[in-house]
Amino acid sequence: MSTLKELQETFQRGILAGDDTILAEVNDSASEDREVLFGVYRHAYVARLAEVLAADYEQLHAYMGDADFAQLAKAYVGAHPSDQRNARWFGRHLPDYLRQTPVYAGHPEVAELAALEKALNDAFDGPNAEPLSVLHLAALTPEDWPALELRPHPTAIRLSFATNAVDIWSALKAETAPPKLRALAEPIVVLVWRQDVMARFRPFAAEEAMMWNEAAKGVRFGALCEMVVTFGGEDGAELRAASYLKSWVDMGMLANLQPR
Structure with a gap:
């Protein structure tokens, strides 16, 4: 049986890295299977960080438009998962990310x-x-x-x-x-x-x-x-x-x- 710390780390990898190992610890519900249930957490995590990014980069969001900014936010979350307790610092790498990522560098x-x-x-x-x-x-x-x-x-x-x-x-x-x-x-x-x-x-x-x-x-x-x-x-x-x-x-x- 996994310890609480191991479960927490496996859960985190499932959210941040797409590792499905945690699914072995999740039960299906009466109406949905575990992949769908855990997918809610994954989506909520990305969506919340995308909201943080949009608040910090309001005019960039307006310039790019909703669809392109959402795509940027998803890619940025994958490249720079949140590593600070304070969400204020989540978007600190975005200017460098935009300079260095080929799709935006042009x-x-x-x-x-x-x-x-x-x-x-x-x-x-x-x-x-x-x-x-x-x-x-x-x-x-x-x-x-x-x-x-x-x-x-x-x-x-x-x-x-x-x-x-x-x-x-x-x-x-x-x-x-x-x-x-x-x-x-x-x-x-x-x-x-x-x-x-x-x-x-x-x-x-x-x-x-x-x-x-x-x-x-x-x-x-x-x-x-x-x-x-x-x-x-x-x-x-x-x-x-x-x-x-x-x-x-x-x-x-x-x-x-x-x-x-």
Whole structure:
């Protein structure tokens, strides 16, 4: 006779891997045989996880449609059975799954939509930090500025997109017809972060993306201004750098600013 632990493990294999060994422990009912009865559990497991996936990737679901998303969910459940007690993390592999699975790899916007939705969910659940404010900047001396190091908010997530997935997502969120898929001439950087209690995202133009990337590496503000000069020309460079910094502060993208 099997122990309770052995029965539980066999039952789990039956649900997750399609192993029929557990059927030896299941009795037929008066109206249905054991295959049908156990099939109810298998279906319910996949259906519940598909619901979780649809909730986490709402706009991807809208973009793909019910039938194609259901097919994706079933395939994803088979490739990545739930391994966490909290269902919140079940869909964490979906963007990579879409990039790496041949049937979806030829549709990069699908993986990018998933990456954006995952980042928004992760930013919403991310750690708290007091955002940098204009008052913090006002307390700095002129001598502090060249050595300042910018610190991204801990919820900040940098993405790179090769398609107009951001425009597609925004249209779907607004419940309007999404634009036609378009490959971008150059990839764009999209920053996702949480401001107050709302997850947000913002595409960066090339120069601002460069400044953010370098700032996130710990490059000091004086050197960042020099990089802006090199990138976009000397004319108005200081104003451009200051404008980027002000927008980051106004939108809560930075956690603090540390003089050295």
